[in-house]
Amino acid sequence: MINILFVFLLAFTGSALAAEASRPDSYNLGRSVDAAEISAWDIDVSPDGRGLPDGSGTVQQGEKIYLQKCASCHGEKGTGNRPFPALVGRFPDDAFPFGKDPSAVKTVGNYWPYATTLYDYVNRAMPFNDPGSLENNEVYALVAYILHKNEIVSSDTVLSAKNLAAISMPARHRFVPDNRHGGPEVR
Amino acid sequence: MAALKYVREYMSDKKLPVNATRRQFLAGMTAAGGMAASSWGVALPSTPVLEPTRIQGATSSALGTRSVHESLKRLPMYNIASLTPLESLHGTITPADLHFERHHGGVPQIDPANHELLIHGMVDKPLKFSLDDLKRFPSVTRICFLECSGNFNPRAGENSSPQMLCGMTSQSEWTGVALSTLFREVGVKPKASWFLAEGSDAAVMTRSIPMDKAWDDALIAYAQNGEAIRPEQGYPMRLVLPGWEGNTSIKWLRRLELSDAAFMTREETSKYTEPLKDGSVRMFSVVMDARSIITSPAYPKTLEKGWHEIRGIAWSGRGRIKMVEVSVDGGKHWQAARLQGPVLAKAHTRFSLPWKWNGQATEISSRATDETGYVQPTRRELINARGAGGQSYHLNPVTTWIVQADGQIIYKAEAWV
Numbered sequence: 001m002i003n004i005l006f007v008f009l010l011a012f013t014g015s016a017l018a019a020e021a022s023r024p025d026s027y028n029l030g031r032s033v034d035a036a037e038i039s040a041w042d043i044d045v046s047p048d049g050r051g052l053p054d055g056s057g058t059v060q061q062g063e064k065i066y067l068q069k070c071a072s073c074h075g076e077k078g079t080g081n082r083p084f085p086a087l088v089g090r091f092p093d094d095a096f097p098f099g100k101d102p103s104a105v106k107t108v109g110n111y112w113p114y115a116t117t118l119y120d121y122v123n124r125a126m127p128f129n130d131p132g133s134l135e136n137n138e139v140y141a142l143v144a145y146i147l148h149k150n151e152i153v154s155s156d157t158v159l160s161a162k163n164l165a166a167i168s169m170p171a172r173h174r175f176v177p178d179n180r181h182g183g184p185e186v187r
Numbered sequence: 188m189a190a191l192k193y194v195r196e197y198m199s200d201k202k203l204p205v206n207a208t209r210r211q212f213l214a215g216m217t218a219a220g221g222m223a224a225s226s227w228g229v230a231l232p233s234t235p236v237l238e239p240t241r242i243q244g245a246t247s248s249a250l251g252t253r254s255v256h257e258s259l260k261r262l263p264m265y266n267i268a269s270l271t272p273l274e275s276l277h278g279t280i281t282p283a284d285l286h287f288e289r290h291h292g293g294v295p296q297i298d299p300a301n302h303e304l305l306i307h308g309m310v311d312k313p314l315k316f317s318l319d320d321l322k323r324f325p326s327v328t329r330i331c332f333l334e335c336s337g338n339f340n341p342r343a344g345e346n347s348s349p350q351m352l353c354g355m356t357s358q359s360e361w362t363g364v365a366l367s368t369l370f371r372e373v374g375v376k377p378k379a380s381w382f383l384a385e386g387s388d389a390a391v392m393t394r395s396i397p398m399d400k401a402w403d404d405a406l407i408a409y410a411q412n413g414e415a416i417r418p419e420q421g422y423p424m425r426l427v428l429p430g431w432e433g434n435t436s437i438k439w440l441r442r443l444e445l446s447d448a449a450f451m452t453r454e455e456t457s458k459y460t461e462p463l464k465d466g467s468v469r470m471f472s473v474v475m476d477a478r479s480i481i482t483s484p485a486y487p488k489t490l491e492k493g494w495h496e497i498r499g500i501a502w503s504g505r506g507r508i509k510m511v512e513v514s515v516d517g518g519k520h521w522q523a524a525r526l527q528g529p530v531l532a533k534a535h536t537r538f539s540l541p542w543k544w545n546g547q548a549t550e551i552s553s554r555a556t557d558e559t560g561y562v563q564p565t566r567r568e569l570i571n572a573r574g575a576g577g578q579s580y581h582l583n584p585v586t587t588w589i590v591q592a593d594g595q596i597i598y599k600a601e602a603w604v
Contacts, residue, residue, distance in 0.1 A: 027372060029316065031315050044450055099463045099465065175460070
């Protein structure tokens with residue numbers, strides 16, 4: 001009898017523990033957020049243009065802002081100043097020497113595959129001494145100016161959410177997914 | 188009286204610094220005079236005690252420190268990185284204050300009371316989680332390495348130590364909540380295939396991560412080696428992606444956004460990509476290939492003839508280390524080293540091999556093989572596969588130390604051409 005009771009207790013306890021250990025549909029942790037709270041943090045821009053805000057900027061406006069807020073690190077002509085990277089420069093015929101020549105200098109014009117990345121990064125992290133301080137119009141203007149100096153857009157370009165994602169970057173077609181998958185082959 | 192006599196002898200020892208002698212004298216007087224135990228206490232002296240058995244030691248303390256005889260230090264590089272002293276460490280866990288650093292906008296000072304993690308995008312219910320919320324979810328603990336994908340210097344000279352060559356890999360026991368647990372909590376929409384991870388540093392650092400990694404082994408960590416994560420490592424919460432290049436494990440994590448495509452952030456397009464000799468650029472090359480390095484004996488050590496234990500670490504981002512081979516004759520012969528268990532997946536694994544140095548100049552190297560059958564390549568094999576241009580990321584060549592006839596060890600530096 002005692003043994004039977006013991007077994008019964010064990011079974012009962014076991015099932016109770018199992019019930020506790022099973023995963024609930026929700027732990028009901030965290031707090032819900034509304035659209036306004038999300039958009040205050042949701043600053044990223046995707047290659048298809050999702051996330052680009054209202055506003056616009058011209059090459060001329062961009063030049064003024066660039067000389068004021070960017071040139072001290074990246075150089076007046078955008079050629080960089082170590083450790084601050086170069087932004088401007090194309091190789092003749094869009095040659096791409098980087099796989100063979102480690103001294104080749106990467107720029108927005110000769111390497112960056114997406115123009116949207118430039119908006120996203122300048123907006124989130126620049127200028128270095130005052131990150132996140134630029135207005136949308138200023139970011140559009142700076143992107144327009146840097147793309148123009150790289151001979152990717154014309155001097156009369158007015159950049160906005162309407163046309164930024166459609167800009168084709170010279171090195172875009174060179175980017176491929178990782179082909180290393182382990183195993184004996186060195187890639 | 189015996190104690191007083193000892194103190195007098197101690198004070199007459201001219202080799203001891205004056206301050207230490209005074210401190211020892213006071214401690215000795217207290218003991219000799221039979222004063223209250225509460226006044227016996229002293230802090231751990233900063234200078235050596237010649238006869239530690241003859242004088243009361245330091246009293247207990249609120250926070251431990253390293254022995255004054257140990258001088259472990261990271262090696263800061265510019266202002267954006269610091270390297271782990273691999274040659275000074277044992278076992279496989281890196282003390283948290285020696286874990287390598289790499290940041291893109293400095294180390295932020297974050298009050299956890301004001302910090303939240305937002306998960307939104309292609310989810311059923313966007314939520315913000317506090318640190319306390321995260322700690323209430325079922326916890327997960329695992330050991331894994333984190334390595335910077337730029338953890339190699341092709342221009343290093345012969346006077347380079349393991350720290351200088353390879354100090355951007357470190358290992359911790361991470362504790363946190365499985366990312367899959369959080370994603371189940373918010374409900375993932377079927378179209379979601381990538382998520383953006385974003386930090387709250389001045390770079391607002393971002394990387395796109397495929398959802399598969401979230402369901403596999405991604406972790407939101409809040410603890411490192413048993414305590415809260417260090418500020419340099421992402422306090423109060425960070426992503427930990429075992430086996431993946433370090434920059435994807437976003438620190439100071441504040442936001443995860445689920446989407447149906449990669450976001451193509453600056454880091455994953457213009458920076459952490461590898462141009463190859465055929466004119467293409469490899470992107471999202473996130474897994475760290477297998478690598479090993481002998482950490483002892485190594486530069487700047489000078490070797491004496493006789494028995495030594497060759498020691499080092501091996502690791503692979505693809506799983507477990509299956510074998511480490513060591514050569515002590517310049518690569519002519521290789522023999523299997525002993526692996527210190529447990530051998531964990533995506534974790535530093537300690538290897539060792541006893542070796543009797545006969546006093547003749549030679550070269551010693553190690554070569555790791557992981558469970559996928561990948562064998563750590565030579566510099567030449569890497570250059571043949573990729574070209575010599577990509578000198579920034581994912582370089583894991585066999586490292587060789589030259590043992591000179593006088594015992595001085597130097598790094599076998601070879602140009603990356």
